[in-house]
Every structure is written in C-alpha cells, then in structure tokens.
Amino acid sequence: MSGGPRRILHVFPSFAAGGAQMRMTALANGYGARFSHAIVALDGDISCRDRLDPSLDVSFPAIQAMTGGLASRLRGIAQVLRRLRPDLLITSNWGAIEWAIAHQLTMRGRHIHTEDGFGRDERDRQIPRRVLTRRLVLRGSEVIVPSQTLYDTATRVWRLPAARLHYIPNGIDLARFSPADGVPAGMAVVGCVAALRPEKNVGRLIRAGAIARRDQMFQLTILGDGPERGALEALAAEAGLAVRFAGAVADPAPLYRAFSVFALSSDTEQMPLSVMEAMACGLPVVATDVGDIARMVAPENRAFLTPRDDQALGAALAALLADPARAAAIGQANRRRAEAQFDFTAMAARWAALLDR
Structure with missing residues (x-):
C-alpha cells in the first residue's frame, strides 16, 4: 500500500x-x-x-x-x-x-x-x-x-x-518493573493482581489466606476490579481476613514493590502478565499450577506452585512467608529469569x- x-x-x-x-x-x-x-x-x-x-x-x-x-x-x-x-x-x-x-x-x-x-x-x-x-x-x-x-x-x-x-x-518493560531497594518494612504483604472474574478464582486465595494466617501474620492486597468484587469483600469479612481491595490501578509497578510475596489462584491461565511483572520486581510467586506458570518461574520457585486447592495454596503461602531468606533468594532468581525471557x-x-x- x-x-x-x-x-x-x-x-x-x-x-x-x-x-x-x-x-x-x-x-x-x-x-x-x-x-x-x-x-x-x-x-x-x-x-x-x-x-x-x-x-x-x-x-x-x-x-x-x-x-x-x-x-x-x-x-x-x-x-x-x-x-x-x-x-x-x-x-x-x-x-x-x-x-x-x-x-x-x-x-x-x-x-x-x-x-x-x-x-x-x-x-x-x-x-x-x-x-x-x-x-x-x-x-x-x-x-x-x-x-x-x-x-x-x-x-x-x-x-x-x-x-x-x-x-x-x-x-514487559523490565526497567519499569524492577525490584524494590531493600526489604519492605512492617508486616509481610501478599499481593495479587487480577481481574475479579470467575476464572481468576480470587475467592480461593482469600480462603487460602485464612488457612495461612493460622501460622503467619500478613496483609493481603488485591489489585483489580470486576463483577465479583462485592462477593469477594463479603467472603473476606466472613473469613475474618484483613484484605485491602485496591481496585484497578493504572500503574501497578510501585505497588508490586511493597509486596513480600505474589499470589495467583486462577482456575485457568496461559502466560499471565501479572506473574511476569511480579518476577521482574524480584518477587517469589505462589500460584496454582496452570498454563505456562511452571515454565515461567525460576526452577527454585516451582515447589510453591500447587493444585487448584485451597489447602495446598494456603500451605505454600505459609511455608514461603515463614522463610524470608528463601523467599528473597527465589525472588532474585525470578528477576534473573525475567531478564532472560520476558x-x-x-x-x-x-x-x-x-x-x-
């Protein structure tokens, strides 16, 4: 033309x-x-x-x-x-x-x-x-x-x-999604970035968080919005879990840097951008083992991918939160893999x- x-x-x-x-x-x-x-x-x-x-x-x-x-x-x-x-x-x-x-x-x-x-x-x-x-x-x-x-x-x-x-x-833009300087102060934060739709099954993450909370104290922050928000807020209140619903955020990069662990509880995924962004920010990932997530994360991280099961996801969250040194090492490995692959x-x-x- x-x-x-x-x-x-x-x-x-x-x-x-x-x-x-x-x-x-x-x-x-x-x-x-x-x-x-x-x-x-x-x-x-x-x-x-x-x-x-x-x-x-x-x-x-x-x-x-x-x-x-x-x-x-x-x-x-x-x-x-x-x-x-x-x-x-x-x-x-x-x-x-x-x-x-x-x-x-x-x-x-x-x-x-x-x-x-x-x-x-x-x-x-x-x-x-x-x-x-x-x-x-x-x-x-x-x-x-x-x-x-x-x-x-x-x-x-x-x-x-x-x-x-x-x-x-x-x-992704690896310069924009980069690790935080040092370890975030205060209580550990488990972060999730996902549209609040049925296939993302954020309810599983809330139930898993209630299980993990028995062993570890943390705050759960969920970035994203969608038709399930009201039901998820009600579920969090019923579970007695402190959940911050941050809504849709135009630039999530700064918020990733406040997370200690990234979590995703989807029923179905392929190559989620949020996992890549979390890896680029030097975060360890706890997620359901769906789509290409096991191929995406560093080998050191694969032990924290679970079946689509509340109990298994909660146990993986608790184990990673209990070992900050291991979590930090996995986050560094994820950043290196993001630089090589994404x-x-x-x-x-x-x-x-x-x-x-």
Whole structure:
C-alpha cells in the first residue's frame, strides 16, 4: 500500500484491562505513528483505552449489536468490514471468532488471530464444536499464542499448520518493573493482581489466606476490579481476613514493590502478565499450577506452585512467608529469569515482523 500508516482493526470480546488488551496497548504505544488503529469491543467496554498514548491515531467505531442467527450476524459483520476496509484484521480469542469467519468468507486482506487462554468452560477440556471451528476457520490465518501450552493445543488438537502458527511469549518493560531497594518494612504483604472474574478464582486465595494466617501474620492486597468484587469483600469479612481491595490501578509497578510475596489462584491461565511483572520486581510467586506458570518461574520457585486447592495454596503461602531468606533468594532468581525471557523489545520485534509481512 502507499500513503499513510497501515490501518489495523482489532476486535476484542472486551477492551477492559486484561492481558491481551494491555499487550495490544503496549505494542501500539511502542510502534507510534507506524500504524493507525480501530478497536471494536463487542461488549462495549473500552476502559483499557486509558492506557493508549493520546497521540496515537486510534478510533473506536460504533458497531451495532449483531443479532439473529449466525448467517445474519455474519452478514452484519461483513458490512462493517467492508465499511472500515482495514489493511489487517486482528481478532482476539474465541469471543471474536465470528469476525474471523466473516473475514474469511468476504474479504481478501490479511488476518491475524490471537488466542490467550480459555474461560472456565474450556478449562479442563476442549469443546468439540469450537475445536472444529478453529481448525477450519484459522487454517488460512496467522495465529499467535503466548504460551507453550497453547502452542501444543493449537498444534495437536486444532491441527493448525505450523507455518502459520507463531509462539510469541509476552514481554514487559523490565526497567519499569524492577525490584524494590531493600526489604519492605512492617508486616509481610501478599499481593495479587487480577481481574475479579470467575476464572481468576480470587475467592480461593482469600480462603487460602485464612488457612495461612493460622501460622503467619500478613496483609493481603488485591489489585483489580470486576463483577465479583462485592462477593469477594463479603467472603473476606466472613473469613475474618484483613484484605485491602485496591481496585484497578493504572500503574501497578510501585505497588508490586511493597509486596513480600505474589499470589495467583486462577482456575485457568496461559502466560499471565501479572506473574511476569511480579518476577521482574524480584518477587517469589505462589500460584496454582496452570498454563505456562511452571515454565515461567525460576526452577527454585516451582515447589510453591500447587493444585487448584485451597489447602495446598494456603500451605505454600505459609511455608514461603515463614522463610524470608528463601523467599528473597527465589525472588532474585525470578528477576534473573525475567531478564532472560520476558523482554518487551524482543516481543515487539517479533510482532512487528508479522504486522509488516
């Protein structure tokens, strides 16, 4: 093409703050005027727009809700695609798969599909209808996954062509997420950064915290917001656990440095940004052993990854809090691993190679 930046249309089930959305905003900010962006949030939530550089060429087209049967919805999506005429369509996760179908049926431009993980409905097994849809629809698209677990699934289960499947681990700004100077004073703080949605199962962390508190004193701080906040506040009060609900925070980096331990209790993950950020900040991690977390953390940390079980998670928390010297050594090992594996510049270069192709 000639004249002006390339036009990218991004379709997200939601543009609320989440791993895929924050990766997109970081990449867009890094590329600057190289691309223009149109962003569609199918649920209407565009709250992650606050993370975009105001100087970028970004629009949020008004899209009418697609109703009726599948054929009717696909016709409506095709009309939008013809109206917006992007140079590149990027769809995110299963929630945007109908846009991938409509694009394949009606357009000739390039398409990239990203898969960042599954909801609770596909936590333990793939839904056959979705497997078949991905297998058929995505064969002609470029597909990007951030975790080895997802790459294995896309290869073995969805049977996508290796030439079109790209494993690009997430990356972060290692200078912004850096260890604190010295050990935070006062009571130990267990920190969690997560959207308060069912698949994150923050309730498990609160119950595990109540178990760990029998042996160790600490404060639990939860960064993030979402539909489960009210129920989680009630659970914390019922458990008699001191929990600080800090809400959504635009820049969590300074708050990580006040943590003693980072904890994540999700039912399903792939390559969570929050674990990378905690590692870059020199923190030990206690988490459920899901997705790629065991591959992400330093070998010294793997003993503190547990099954999806309240008691096991609580015991791991108590053991790590009881041994500050070991926790500090694990945090240092995690920082070294983050420096070796999770550099934003390397991720951005690999994405750029695909966007420019």
